[in-house]
Amino acid sequence: MKALQYQHIGEASVLTTVEDPEPGPGQVLLKVTAAGACHSDFAVMGMTRDQLRFPLPLTLGHEGVGTVEALGDGARGVAVGDSVAVYGPWGCGVCHNCAQGKENYCLRAAQEGIFPPGLGAPGAMAEYLLVDDPRHLVPLGGLDPVTTAPLTDAGLTPYHAIKLSLPKLVAGSTAVVIGTGGLGHLGIQLLRAMTPARVIALDVAQEKLELARSVGAHEVLLSDTKAADRIRELTDGQGATAVFDFVGVPPTTALAGQSVGIEGDVTLVGIGGGTLPVGFGILPYETTVRSPYWGSRAELEEVLALARQGVLDIHVERFALDEAPRAYELLHEGKINGRAVMVP
Numbered sequence: 577m578k579a580l581q582y583q584h585i586g587e588a589s590v591l592t593t594v595e596d597p598e599p600g601p602g603q604v605l606l607k608v609t610a611a612g613a614c615h616s617d618f619a620v621m622g623m624t625r626d627q628l629r630f631p632l633p634l635t636l637g638h639e640g641v642g643t644v645e646a647l648g649d650g651a652r653g654v655a656v657g658d659s660v661a662v663y664g665p666w667g668c669g670v671c672h673n674c675a676q677g678k679e680n681y682c683l684r685a686a687q688e689g690i691f692p693p694g695l696g697a698p699g700a701m702a703e704y705l706l707v708d709d710p711r712h713l714v715p716l717g718g719l720d721p722v723t724t725a726p727l728t729d730a731g732l733t734p735y736h737a738i739k740l741s742l743p744k745l746v747a748g749s750t751a752v753v754i755g756t757g758g759l760g761h762l763g764i765q766l767l768r769a770m771t772p773a774r775v776i777a778l779d780v781a782q783e784k785l786e787l788a789r790s791v792g793a794h795e796v797l798l799s800d801t802k803a804a805d806r807i808r809e810l811t812d813g814q815g816a817t818a819v820f821d822f823v824g825v826p827p828t829t830a831l832a833g834q835s836v837g838i839e840g841d842v843t844l845v846g847i848g849g850g851t852l853p854v855g856f857g858i859l860p861y862e863t864t865v866r867s868p869y870w871g872s873r874a875e876l877e878e879v880l881a882l883a884r885q886g887v888l889d890i891h892v893e894r895f896a897l898d899e900a901p902r903a904y905e906l907l908h909e910g911k912i913n914g915r916a917v918m919v920p
Contacts, residue, residue, distance in 0.1 A: 577593065577594060577595075577596050577702055577703035577704050578591060578592070578593060578702065578703055578897055578898070578920070579591070579593070579594045579635045579698075579701060579702035580592075580635065580636050580637065580701035580897070580900040580901070580918070581594070581633040581634060581635050582617075582620065582621050582632060582633065582634045583632055583633040583634075584633075585623075585624070585625055585632070588621075588901065588904070588905075589617075589621065589636055589900070590901065591898060591900060591901060592633075594635070594702070596703075596704055597704055597705075599706060600648050601649045601650050601651075602648055602649070602650045602708075602709060603647075603648040603651060603706055603707060603708060603709070604644060604646075604647055604651050604654060604706075604707040604709075604710055604713060605644070605646040605648075605704060605705075605706055605707075606640070606643065606644060606645060606660070606662070606705045606706075606707060607642050607643050607645040607703070607704055608640060608641070608642045608702060608703060608704060608705050608920050609641050609642050609643060609659070609721040609722075609919070610640075610641045610642075610721040610722045610725040610917050610919055611637040611639060611640050611641070611699070611702075611725055611917065611918045611920075612639030612725045612728070612729065612730065612758075612892075612915050612916065612917050612918075613636075613637075613639075613701075613900070613903055613904055613907050613912075613915070613917070613918065614638065614639060614729060614730070614758065615758075615846075615847075616638065616695065616729075617636050617637075618908060619847050620634070620695060629691075629696065630689075630691055630696040630697075634694075634696070634698070634699070635694065635698040635699045635700075635701060635702050636694050636699050636701045637693065637694040637699035637701030637702070637705075637918070638664045638692050638693055638694035638695050638699055638728075638729060639662075639664070639694075639700065639725045639726055639730070640661070640664075640693060640694075640700025640705050640725065641659070641660070641661050641662065641721040641722075641724050641725045642659075642660065642662070642700070642704075642721075643657060643658065643659050644656050644657060644658045644660065644713075645704065651709075652710060653710040653711070653713075654713055658713075658715065659715070659716040660713040660714060660716060661713070661715075661716060661724055661725070661727070661728050661876070661880065662693065662700065662705065662707060662712060662713060662714075662728060663679070663711075663712045663713070663714060663728065664693060664694070664712075664729060664870065665679050665680035665682075665692050665870040665871075666679060666682075666690055666691070666692055666693070666697070666708055666709075666712060667679030667680075667681075667682025667684070667685050667690060668682055668683075668684040668685060668690060669709065670684075671683040671684050676872070677872045677873040677874045678872045679712075679872070679873060680736075680869050681869070693705060693707070701897070701900055701918055702897075703897070711873070712873075714873070714876055714877055714880060716880070717880065717884055718884070719880065719883055719884060722892060722894060723883075723892055723917075724880070724883065724890075725915075725917050726758060726762070726890055726892065726915040726917065727876075727880060727883060727890065728876065729759075729870065730759045730762055730915055731762050731766075731879045731883070731888070731890070732870060732871040732875055732876050732879050733759055733845060733868075733869075734759050734760075734763035734766055734820065734822070734845065735766050735871060735875055735878065735879050735882075736868055736870065736871030736872070736875050737763070737820055737843045737845050737866075737868050738751075738763065738766050738767060738770060738771070739770075740843065740866060740868065741817075741818040741841045741843065742770065742771065744817050744818060744839070744840070744841060745770075745771035745772075745773040745818060746771075746772065746773075747772045748772075749771070749772075749773040749774070749817035749818070750773060750774045750775075750776060750807075750810070750811050750816045750817050750818075751771065751773040751774070751775050751776070751816065751817060751818045751820065752775075752776045752777075752778065752816040752818070752819040752820065752832075752835055753767070753775060753776070753777045753778065753793070753820050753822065754778045754779075754819065754820065754821045754822060754823055754828045754832060754846075755778070755779060755799075755821065755822035755823035755828065755846060756777050756778070756779045756784045756785065756787060756788035756793075756796075756822075757779075757784060757822070757910075757913075757914070757915075758914060759822040759845065759846075760777070760788070760820075760822040761784075761787050761788060761791050761891060761914060762888065762890065763820055764777055764788055764791050764792050764793050765791050765792055765887065765888050765889065766882070766888075767792075768792040768887075769882060769887045769888075773817065773818075774794045775792065775793050775794050776793065776795040776796075776797060776807060776810060776816070777789070777793035777795070777796045777797070778796070778797050778798070778803055778831075779796075779798070779799055780799050780800075781910065782798075783913055784913060785797075785798070787913055791889055791891075795810060799828065799831065803831055804831055804834035804835045808835070811837065814837045814838070815835055815836050815837025815838070815840060815860060816835050816837055816840055817837060817840050817841070818836075818840060818841040818842075818843065819832040819835050819836050819840070819841070819842050819843070820843050820845060821842070821844050821845060821846055821850075822845050822846045823848055823850075824845065824846025824847050824848035824849065824850050825846070825848035825849060825850045826848075826849070826850040826851070828846070828848070829844060829850035829851060829852045830850070830852070832844070832852065833852050833853075833858075833859055833863075836859065836860060836863055837860055838861050838862065839860075839861065839862045840860065840863055840864070841863070841864045841865075842859075842863060842864070843865075843866045843867075843868065844865070844866065844867045845867075845868065852865055890914070890915070891913060891914025891915065892915050892916070893912055893914060893915070893916050893917070894919055895917070895918050895919070896918070896919060896920075897918050897919070899918075900918050903916040903918065904916075
């Protein structure tokens with residue numbers, strides 16, 4: 577089968593041919609119908625040999641949707657032909673957190689050598705994907721596979737982040753979204769669907785600000801040195817109730833800290849390497865700073881339920897699998913508006 581692989585440290589991913597996988601006991605083989613490209617893939621491809629905890633080559637793609645092609649012995653809960661989305665942050669399934677469906681916070685994944693597809697295990701940028709257990713599959717329920725694939729990360733991750741701040745995002749509150757690309761444009765819509773908060777969206781690209789406004793942002797601002805002052809002007813000097821940084825580079829994490837108000841939340845979602853100092857007098861009183869990771873299995877079901885209700889407008893740019901290397905080039909250059917999705 578064709579697969580997009582990261583084969584050598586420091587080199588670009590390449591389209592190659594590998595053997596078709598076969599499901600072992602308890603496993604499920606999917607015929608991939610769509611796979612999303614994410615900036616997290618560049619984080620993997622930017623690791624040094626000492627930082628990599630898994631062998632290469634690696635088939636990329638942690639946002640996957642497909643149809644069940646075959647079942648291994650003992651696999652239950654899905655049937656051949658089912659259309660399903662893949663829950664990506666696989667865990668051991670038996671620890672305290674996994675028992676709650678929070679496999680994104682599995683307590684034993686590291687020691688057991690368990691990795692998500694595309695981030696250590698073979699991923700969805702291929703014609704077929706091997707899934708370790710049927711519990712990691714969620715029925716599509718009639719959703720379009722191409723627009724659903726990004727929801728497994730670009731939808732689930734902001735959904736989980738926003739849920740953490742729901743008690744504060746009441747009427748009269750303000751939520752700031754930094755970065756309005758794949759995750760951010762969905763974060764805006766989730767904030768509008770889940771809260772009465774006013775949403776202020778920031779980005780460095782005018783076309784992405786236009787996307788942000790089209791999907792529901794009340795205000796859009798260029799993410800520059802004046803942005804924090806402008807946010808305080810829009811909030812009568814109080815600052816934002818919650819700031820969601822979907823970029824995570826040093827300038828945006830600094831902006832998040834400058835924009836938040838007293839008792840506010842700063843949630844650092846993007847993995848651009850930025851940090852935010854915490855200490856008395858550094859941030860407004862009782863600021864909460866979080867760095868969440870992905871979301872739970874139940875939360876993925878909730879995100880897909882919102883999609884079925886028609887409240888999410890998922891912007892995608894479609895590419896054939898053969899075009900995947902070019903899609904990653906465009907993503908790296910910031911030229912993808914929304915999410916790049918590969919269709920084998």
